[in-house]
Amino acid sequence: MGAPFIPRAVFPTLDSLPRSYFLGHHRSGLTKMKSLLSSIDLIIECRDYRVPLSSRNPLFESSLAGRERLVVYTKRDLGSQETRADAQRELLLRKWLAPSSVLFSDHRDRQDVKRILNHAKAHASALNTLTGSRLLIVGMPNVGKSSLLNALRQVGIGKGKAAHTGAQPGVTRKIGTTVKIVEGSEGSGEGIYLLDTPGVFVPYIPDAEAMLKLALCGSVKDTIIPPTTLADYLLYHMNRNSSNLYSAYHSPTNDITSLLEAVAQKTGRLQKGGIPDTEASALWLIQRWRNGHLGRFMLDEVTEEALRNAQDPKEFAPSFSQAKRADKDAKRARSRSMSVTAA
Structure with missing residues (x-):
């Protein structure tokens, strides 16, 4: 009988790895987001559930400060096995990000999408404005922003894709037009609109x-x-x-x-x-x-x-x-x- 398999305890440090992927359209996209901030009521920041710490971009916290923020951990279906340990990790993340609201999402799960829509509706209702509510969706490249936008539109108003998606980052390179995700009502005025943005990488990652x-x-x-x-x-x-x-x-x-x-x-x-x-x-x-x-x-x-x-x-x-x-x-x-x- 052979010796039992022993996996590596650590992965070797690779100092020669590139530490940046901050492209020209990332910088211009962030600048445009800042210019739009005065017309935005709520920021939805997407982070990847599999890398909840590494997919945080402090540029959003510093550049887009002053607006209420909802953090959505996307692709939960790819990182969670619905165990008690998963639930404990999610609780830790909620506490860590307080007072910001936190939701965990699989964009193919209608209940997950409805929870995000309900949060947006409650926020719009509290504004009590006739002109509706404007939301900005931000995040690192390829964390699922456009997929989430399409899901919110499909579940919210029953319409098809409004944003292109792809397996590689950089599909969304410019800030697009606003997309309606909730019809107008007494609580949300003209309705709720969401603005898709390009993913923005961190200028440099020391780790x-x-x-x-x-x-x-x-x-x-x-x-x-x-x-x-x-x-x-x-x-x-x-x-x-x-x-x-x-x-x-x-x-x-x-x-x-x-x-x-x-x-x-x-x-x-x-x-x-x-x-x-x-x-x-x-x-x-x-x-x-x-x-x-x-x-x-x-x-x-x-x-x-x-x-x-x-x-x-x-x-x-x-x-x-x-x-x-x-x-x-x-x-x-x-x-x-x-x-x-x-x-």
């Missing part, structure tokens, strides 16, 4: 593992971090939860190359001569997890200690000039690493 988490969840394009590195990070987390998650392809392992070669053979992702295409297999594996087929679990640790240690917004989001300098340093480090490897 390399947080960058891996966001990339694995799809907040940056899959070309930014090597797919095999992301697949290895996914394997690390799958093993922490259950090595049975990939049992259809391989026995328990910490070797990502071995797993990807097995996936390639199993799924037919082979190059000329039958050589396993490990990069294509890595992308396929990552997408399977993103769609909930390789386990539903959080990547962030949500504990009282983790929330106490959550970084101050000023420390988490340095100035744009600091971010540029840090990104240049990271690029130089990667270039040196590649030169050493080539030699």
